Amino acid sequence: MTLYMVQRCLFDHLRRLEAAGDGPKPDIVTDGYTLTDEERRAVTEPDIGAIYAMGAHPVIINGFCRALGYKRADYRPLLEQSGAVPARRKTRWQKS
Amino acid sequence: MAEIVMAYSASHAPMMTADPGSAPREKAENFFGALEKVRDRAKETGVQAIVMMTGEHLTNFFLDGLPQIAIGLDEEHLGPPEVWLQVPKKMVPSDAGLAAHITEKLIEQGHQPALSHGMKIDHGFMTVYYWLDNTMELPMVPIVVNCTTPPLMTTRQFYDFGVAIGNAIRSYDGLERVGLVAGGGLSHFVGEPRVGDIDEEFDRWFLERLGKGDLDEILDMPNDELAEAGNGTGEIRAWVALAGAMHGAPGHVLAYEAVYEWINGMGVVLYDGDQAAAQA
Numbered sequence: 320m321t322l323y324m325v326q327r328c329l330f331d332h333l334r335r336l337e338a339a340g341d342g343p344k345p346d347i348v349t350d351g352y353t354l355t356d357e358e359r360r361a362v363t364e365p366d367i368g369a370i371y372a373m374g375a376h377p378v379i380i381n382g383f384c385r386a387l388g389y390k391r392a393d394y395r396p397l398l399e400q401s402g403a404v405p406a407r408r409k410t411r412w413q414k415s
Numbered sequence: 416m417a418e419i420v421m422a423y424s425a426s427h428a429p430m431m432t433a434d435p436g437s438a439p440r441e442k443a444e445n446f447f448g449a450l451e452k453v454r455d456r457a458k459e460t461g462v463q464a465i466v467m468m469t470g471e472h473l474t475n476f477f478l479d480g481l482p483q484i485a486i487g488l489d490e491e492h493l494g495p496p497e498v499w500l501q502v503p504k505k506m507v508p509s510d511a512g513l514a515a516h517i518t519e520k521l522i523e524q525g526h527q528p529a530l531s532h533g534m535k536i537d538h539g540f541m542t543v544y545y546w547l548d549n550t551m552e553l554p555m556v557p558i559v560v561n562c563t564t565p566p567l568m569t570t571r572q573f574y575d576f577g578v579a580i581g582n583a584i585r586s587y588d589g590l591e592r593v594g595l596v597a598g599g600g601l602s603h604f605v606g607e608p609r610v611g612d613i614d615e616e617f618d619r620w621f622l623e624r625l626g627k628g629d630l631d632e633i634l635d636m637p638n639d640e641l642a643e644a645g646n647g648t649g650e651i652r653a654w655v656a657l658a659g660a661m662h663g664a665p666g667h668v669l670a671y672e673a674v675y676e677w678i679n680g681m682g683v684v685l686y687d688g689d690q691a692a693a694q695a
Contacts, residue, residue, distance in 0.1 A: 326478060327477075378472055381610075391678065394610070408640070408643060410644070412616050
């Protein structure tokens with residue numbers, strides 16, 4: 320439905336995990352969030368590349384990947400292969 | 416009236432307290448050595464309270480209501496929420512009178528910070544603050560600024576905001592010696608395809624300009640260009656605000672290390688306090 324709902328769903332999940340502490344980790348909940356089938360698939364599968372391509376906030380992606388137990392080396396390729404890597408531009412501090 | 420007796424900006428990578436030994440020893444020693452110099456300066460100057468600005472990490476606010484700037488107004492604030500940070504959880508004292516005064520004076524100067532009660536002070540504050548005072552008794556007024564969720568304030572707007580913060584602190588008559596601290600940056604990439612990269616070229620370019628007090632290019636830099644140095648690098652907005660509060664004076668670059676194990680360019684810049692700056 321909206322990117323906001325995807326992010327709300329993930330953010331609330333991260334807060335529930337935080338509240339659970341060392342106890343059993345709750346599964347992600349999608350009921351109550353207005354999500355398309357593709358959005359629901361992306362958050363439950365989960366499909367990190369798709370979540371990134373939707374435009375989810377990087378702090379949420381970072382937290383979600385960490386909660387999944389991913390190391391940087393695990394999820395960087397998922398983001399690189401998302402098909403949504405932005406083009407780079409020349410900057411004033413680049414010497415070369 | 417209060418004097419800003421010391422001011423500094425420092426990186427706040429969570430790993431600097433969560434797992435400091437993961438960095439190469441020489442790099443860690445250089446960075447932490449700079450923070451020790453800052454701590455010595457705080458003792459020499461007899462700082463009574465600090466005002467600290469750092470990026471909001473969706474710790475206090477979410478996308479349903481995210482201010483560009485928010486000031487913690489309570490007598491004390493709980494930190495850190497991150498249990499893995501290896502910093503003890505504590506209600507850190509603030510100075511509510513100073514916080515209220517800053518808020519009022521910012522509004523008089525044309526800025527509109529959000530008013531926040533119950534603000535939690537996460538790694539953005541606690542990593543740097545814990546190195547400044549590991550008893551966590553030094554009062555700290557927390558200010559969070561939006562550095563990661565567009566549309567963002569520009570560096571020039573943050574410089575102007577910093578000028579107003581400096582004016583506000585200096586017009587407070589409840590304290591004599593206040594410190595100003597900025598946490599965040601330098602370059603880092605979070606939750607995006609370049610995660611783990613550090614833009615050393617940007618970091619050195621930025622620090623060189625702070626060291627010279629030559630800020631024109633920094634203040635002219637549009638947001639989309641700054642974003643090229645990393646989506647976490649926007650936290651240097653707090654450093655730019657601090658430079659504004661110190662009238663754009665040259666800072667002393669005490670350390671810079673690209674610590675890939677902490678996925679962060681790590682730097683410290685210390686400014687002379689008001690009296691020393693006036694004598695220079």
